[in-house]
Amino acid sequence: MTTEKQVLDRIERVRRRRAVVREERITLAHGSGGKATRTLIDAVFLEAFRNPLLAPLEDGATLALDGARAVFTTDAFVVSPLFFPGGDIGDLAVNGTVNDLAVCGARPLYLSAGFILEEGFPVGDLRRIVASMAAAAEAAGVSIVTGDTKVVQRGKADGCYITTAGVGVVERPITPSISAARPGDAVIVSGPIGEHGAAIMLARGELGIEADTVSDTAPLNGLVAELLDALPTQVRTLRDATRGGVATVLNEVAAASGVSVVMDEESVPVQPAVTGMCELLGIDPLYVACEGRLVAVVDGDHAERAVDIMRGHPVGAGAAIIGWVGEDPPGLVLLRTAFGGTRIVDLLVGDPLPRIC
Amino acid sequence: MRFVDEFRDADAARALAARIAARCEPGRRYKFMEVCGGHTHTIYKHGIEDYLPEAVTLVHGPGCPVCVIPMGRVDDAVHIARQPDVIMTSFGDMMRVPGGAATFLDAKAQGADIRMVYSPLDALKIARENPDRRVVFMAIGFETTAPSTAVTVLRAAEEGIDNFSVFCNHVLIIPAVKAILDSPDLRLDGFIGPGHVSTIIGCRPYEFIARDYRQPFVVAGFEPLDILHAVDLLLGQLAEGRGEVENQYARVVPWEGNRIAMEVIGTVMRVRPHFEWRGLGFISHSALEMAEEYAAFDAERIFDIPGTRIADPMACQCGEVLKGVLKPWECKVFGTACTPETPIGTCMVSSEGACAAYYNFGRFSRERVREATRA
Numbered sequence: 173m174t175t176e177k178q179v180l181d182r183i184e185r186v187r188r189r190r191a192v193v194r195e196e197r198i199t200l201a202h203g204s205g206g207k208a209t210r211t212l213i214d215a216v217f218l219e220a221f222r223n224p225l226l227a228p229l230e231d232g233a234t235l236a237l238d239g240a241r242a243v244f245t246t247d248a249f250v251v252s253p254l255f256f257p258g259g260d261i262g263d264l265a266v267n268g269t270v271n272d273l274a275v276c277g278a279r280p281l282y283l284s285a286g287f288i289l290e291e292g293f294p295v296g297d298l299r300r301i302v303a304s305m306a307a308a309a310e311a312a313g314v315s316i317v318t319g320d321t322k323v324v325q326r327g328k329a330d331g332c333y334i335t336t337a338g339v340g341v342v343e344r345p346i347t348p349s350i351s352a353a354r355p356g357d358a359v360i361v362s363g364p365i366g367e368h369g370a371a372i373m374l375a376r377g378e379l380g381i382e383a384d385t386v387s388d389t390a391p392l393n394g395l396v397a398e399l400l401d402a403l404p405t406q407v408r409t410l411r412d413a414t415r416g417g418v419a420t421v422l423n424e425v426a427a428a429s430g431v432s433v434v435m436d437e438e439s440v441p442v443q444p445a446v447t448g449m450c451e452l453l454g455i456d457p458l459y460v461a462c463e464g465r466l467v468a469v470v471d472g473d474h475a476e477r478a479v480d481i482m483r484g485h486p487v488g489a490g491a492a493i494i495g496w497v498g499e500d501p502p503g504l505v506l507l508r509t510a511f512g513g514t515r516i517v518d519l520l521v522g523d524p525l526p527r528i529c
Numbered sequence: 530m531r532f533v534d535e536f537r538d539a540d541a542a543r544a545l546a547a548r549i550a551a552r553c554e555p556g557r558r559y560k561f562m563e564v565c566g567g568h569t570h571t572i573y574k575h576g577i578e579d580y581l582p583e584a585v586t587l588v589h590g591p592g593c594p595v596c597v598i599p600m601g602r603v604d605d606a607v608h609i610a611r612q613p614d615v616i617m618t619s620f621g622d623m624m625r626v627p628g629g630a631a632t633f634l635d636a637k638a639q640g641a642d643i644r645m646v647y648s649p650l651d652a653l654k655i656a657r658e659n660p661d662r663r664v665v666f667m668a669i670g671f672e673t674t675a676p677s678t679a680v681t682v683l684r685a686a687e688e689g690i691d692n693f694s695v696f697c698n699h700v701l702i703i704p705a706v707k708a709i710l711d712s713p714d715l716r717l718d719g720f721i722g723p724g725h726v727s728t729i730i731g732c733r734p735y736e737f738i739a740r741d742y743r744q745p746f747v748v749a750g751f752e753p754l755d756i757l758h759a760v761d762l763l764l765g766q767l768a769e770g771r772g773e774v775e776n777q778y779a780r781v782v783p784w785e786g787n788r789i790a791m792e793v794i795g796t797v798m799r800v801r802p803h804f805e806w807r808g809l810g811f812i813s814h815s816a817l818e819m820a821e822e823y824a825a826f827d828a829e830r831i832f833d834i835p836g837t838r839i840a841d842p843m844a845c846q847c848g849e850v851l852k853g854v855l856k857p858w859e860c861k862v863f864g865t866a867c868t869p870e871t872p873i874g875t876c877m878v879s880s881e882g883a884c885a886a887y888y889n890f891g892r893f894s895r896e897r898v899r900e901a902t903r904a
Binding site for chain 2: 207
């Protein structure tokens with residue numbers, strides 16, 4: 173007779189197997205940021221491009237350039253609608269790349285911007301988008317120094333897509349890494365979660381729900397710099413919780429660092445409007461995208477200090493410790509529910525909300 | 530959040546858990562089935578099993594609407610979706626349900642126009658906005674969702690919208706519960722009854738369970754305290770030797786149900802002679818189809834449907850899981866060949882499915898999780 177434990181051990185072995193893309197065509201699930209995206213990256217992209225700089229799958233690649241160290245990253249934006257409460261595709265495209273550089277421990281310097289525009293797209297809308305990109309770049313202290321524009325026939329794209337790439341310089345000996353979390357570390361978020369995803373859902377107007385939730389899109393480089401200045405060796409891992417939300421980030425940390433993460437549901441900050449919307453739709457705010465929230469894994473002895481530093485910064489005013497890193501079971505994220513029970517917080521297969529960024 | 534937070538109070542849960550533990554007779558084991566997938570989801574999402582003593586086991590029942598859709602029906606729906614000018618619409622949960630050949634998500638990637646909606650009225654709106662397309666709503670769900678489908682059809686008729694139809698897969702809860710009760714390989718001590726279905730049908734239709742099977746049946750709400758309270762009431766009935774229908778969810782469920790909703794269903798739909806359930810096989814009078822008067826809105830009459838019949842995969846034991854005979858992990862393919870990424874069985878698809886809930890939330894031994902989460 174097979175026991176539950178034998179079955180569960182077998183499952184963990186299966187989960188460690190090499191990823192295989194079984195579908196013959198790309199589905200929306202491949203863009204979700206969850207398991208299907210991870211499988212696509214492992215089995216198609218990493219398989220073809222495999223090299224030591226790409227393999228760690230950090231938010232950017234750290235390059236040694238003639239003595240100096242730089243971080244290089246890229247991101248694509250297909251959000252629908254293009255304009256939403258709290259921002260638009262333009263500031264999203266700048267902040268997303270700035271944040272990817274910042275969480276790799278780099279000072280963001282230069283960005284590129286590529287535009288894919290649909291025939292018939294209003295020039296006025298393009299101007300609006302570009303103006304908010306310029307404002308976001310100024311706020312983050314970066315320059316957009318190169319770009320490209322393509323136009324496709326009507327119906328071959330949805331208005332406007334943007335890709336940005338960025339480079340930043342690394343000025344510290346130790347940089348945070350997805351694989352550096354250790355048992356005893358604290359997990360901190362810089363503010364209430366899920367507001368970007370909720371704002372996009374509401375802006376689509378399909379739900380018939382009204383709330384004043386606005387996107388949390390913001391640059392995190394200032395906050396990260398202060399944190400790393402004060403706690404250069406105590407900050408282990410930094411990530412911005414975008415597509416897939418905080419739950420996805422913590423699953424990546426647990427897997428890459430070979431640790432467990434135990435979250436405390438009651439201490440996770442979520443705005444009531446976001447909680448309410450998630451309840452109505454049956455989704456979990458832990459998986460809803462943010463575009464300006466830092467997830468930091470910090471030496472447990474310095475966790476309070478890190479929270480204080482974050483709270484002193486405008487984009488970190490709502491910072492809170494939401495969990496702790498443990499040893500067992502490695503690779504797993506667990507949640508102590510507010511109700512007093514426990515459960516696993518796994519990667520989702522697909523995203524309930526496509527085209528969120 | 531009012532009306533939610535008070536049903537998630539950990540102190541109240543501890544008090545209820547203590548009462549539940551005290552009610553268990555030493556040496557006796559209790560097996561209760563939560564009929565509804567919504568309950569399964571709540572149980573795992575909040576970690577309710579942590580409050581239950583070893584002696585109480587919760588068994589997951591057949592009340593997950595997506596889980597009971599047979600593969601052939603998915604293939605029929607994909608067939609409709611691939612017809613010229615068709616826009617197929619359904620709830621998000623349907624997108625990844627495996628058919629014999631493809632899921633909705635696959636068919637969409639291959640070019641079919643399949644859209645996710647939150648309500649059948651959204652599907653009607655799509656029909657209104659696309660008069661040159663044929664919009665089909667794949668209706669799924671128990672009596673809970675049937676009224677909204679029926680109301681949508683009435684509205685389409687009123688407005689004279691002639692490019693809208695329903696591929697009706699609504700199923701009925703009572704025949705499913707009866708099939709479980711008549712299943713020879715299952716020993717249950719009582720049921721946690723489906724709250725949402727009961728808002729429509731009320732509590733009276735369950736009375737035969739108490740009368741003919743002497744089983745306690747507690748209609749329960751969907752917050753975690755509702756479920757603990759239902760377990761407490763079930764144990765109370767057993768302790769007193771009662772087998773009755775009790776309404777724990779009286780704040781929402783009237784004993785007589787919602788007569789208007791039942792009338793709307795009765796106007797637009799009629800009971801099918803029989804319908805195939807995933808894993809349970811054909812059950813007589815267990816589903817709804819469009820009534821003759823609304824044939825113009827019946828996708829099964831408008832389209833030439835192949836009526837595909839596909840046997841469940843040999844390895845898949847969804848039937849045993851749906852009947853509560855097997856725990857999800859006891860299925861031969863659970864978590865290895867059948868995972869949320871590559872589901873073989875429907876129970877692995879919906880977040881209300883017993884297997885998906887167990888895989889996503891409850892996998893790993895309780896002791897190890899408890900040890901790891903100790904403060």
